[in-house]
Amino acid sequence: xxxxxxxxxxxxxxxxxxxxxxxxxxxxxxxxxxxxxxxxxxxxxxxxxxxxxxxxxxxxxxxxxxxxxxxxxxxxxxxxxxxxxxxxxxxxxxxxxxxxxxxxxxxxxxxxxxx
Amino acid sequence: xxxxxxxxxxxxxxxxxxxxxxxxxxxxxxxxxxxxxxxxxxxxxxxxxxxxxxxxxxxxxxxxxxxxxxxxxxxxxxxxxxxxxxxxxxxxxxxxxxxxxxxxxxxxxx
Numbered sequence: 001x002x003x004x005x006x007x008x009x010x011x012x013x014x015x016x017x018x019x020x021x022x023x024x025x026x027x028x029x030x031x032x033x034x035x036x037x038x039x040x041x042x043x044x045x046x047x048x049x050x051x052x053x054x055x056x057x058x059x060x061x062x063x064x065x066x067x068x069x070x071x072x073x074x075x076x077x078x079x080x081x082x083x084x085x086x087x088x089x090x091x092x093x094x095x096x097x098x099x100x101x102x103x104x105x106x107x108x109x110x111x112x113x114x115x
Numbered sequence: 116x117x118x119x120x121x122x123x124x125x126x127x128x129x130x131x132x133x134x135x136x137x138x139x140x141x142x143x144x145x146x147x148x149x150x151x152x153x154x155x156x157x158x159x160x161x162x163x164x165x166x167x168x169x170x171x172x173x174x175x176x177x178x179x180x181x182x183x184x185x186x187x188x189x190x191x192x193x194x195x196x197x198x199x200x201x202x203x204x205x206x207x208x209x210x211x212x213x214x215x216x217x218x219x220x221x222x223x224x225x
Contacts (some may be wrong), residue, residue, distance in 0.1 A: 004158075035215075042202055042215030043159065091158050103149075106158025 002026070004107035006092050012113045018080035021110045025073070025094030032069055033104060034077050035091040043091055049075065050097065079112075087114045119203045124220040133190045135219050137203030140184050145207040148179060148186045153200045153218070162201075163188070190221075198223045 005024040013019050025032050030051050035043035046065065048056040051072035060067065064083070069075040079086055089111050093104040120138040127133045139148070147166050151159040163170055165177040165186070176189040190197055200220050206213030 040217075042200075042218050045214065093158065103161045103164065104159075106160065108156070109158055 004092055004094055004105055006090075006107035006110055008110055009108060010111050010113075012115065013082055015084055015114050016081040018078065019082050019112060020079075021077045021090050021092075021112075023075045023077070023092030023107060025075070025092070026105055029094035029096055029105070030072070031095045031097040032075050033091075033093040033095075034067060034075070035093065037089045037091055037109070039088075046077070082112075082114045084114050087112055119205055119216050121201075121203050121216060121219045123217065124222070126222050126224060127193055128224050129194055130192050133193050133197070133221060133223075135188045135190075135201055135203075135221065136185055137188070138185045139203070139205045142183050142205055143207065146183075146205050147208050148177065148183075149204045149206075149213065150175070150177065150188045151202040151204065151215075153202065159202060159215070193221075193223045195223050195225060197221065 004026055007022050011019055032049040034046040036046055037043045045059055047054055047060045047067050049069045052069050065079055067075060067077045077090060089109040091106055091109045093106040095104045118141060147164055149164040150162045152162050153159040163172055163175050163177045165179050167179050167183060170177045178187045188201060198221060200218040202215050202218040204213040204215060
């Protein structure tokens with residue numbers, strides 16, 4: 001069974017440029033998460049989807065970050081414009097939901113460097 | 116949300132048993148305890164989950180005392196490949212409100 005797929009794996013951009021990350025969750029997983037992870041810290045939740053609905057986006061900086069999950073499968077996270085402080089690893093995860101929320105399956109992440 | 120406290124780092128040697136303790140004094144009745152493992156350049160990986168007493172799987176054991184205010188992840192006979200960061204999370208699996216902390220960085224030495 002394929003795991004969570006993310007692309008690109010690495011991205012280097014100049015500040016003020018836009019950037020987008022793509023995630024394909026495990027087939028059948030209704031719940032999708034986007035996390036941000038800074039060096040030496042644990043993942044921080046940005047947004048959580050139940051199917052196509054964003055049910056927890058309280059930590060998403062909405063002035064520059066946006067996300068979508070059309071048709072409740074793939075998801076895209078966008079930053080526009082990027083700032084130096086956005087350099088981090090962006091992780092996508094999925095879970096079955098219900099009583100399996102605690103078991104999240106993570107992708108390898110996208111390492112973003114903003115110059 | 117239940118707050119968790121773990122040691123920042125731990126060292127061990129190959130073949131030893133490692134116990135990592137997590138404190139969660141304000142755990143709620145519906146909260147479960149979940150542990151994840153993260154290797155460098157990879158996303159976290161689910162290890163084990165429990166509610167009370169003891170849970171064991173092929174990777175680890177999880178010990179939870181009766182008051183549930185702490186839990187201990189036990190890794191038997193660690194190897195170099197167990198060097199990773201281990202996260203303890205507490206939350207209601209029905210509400211999906213778990214949050215990652217800073218984790219415990221385990222270093223296994225030869």
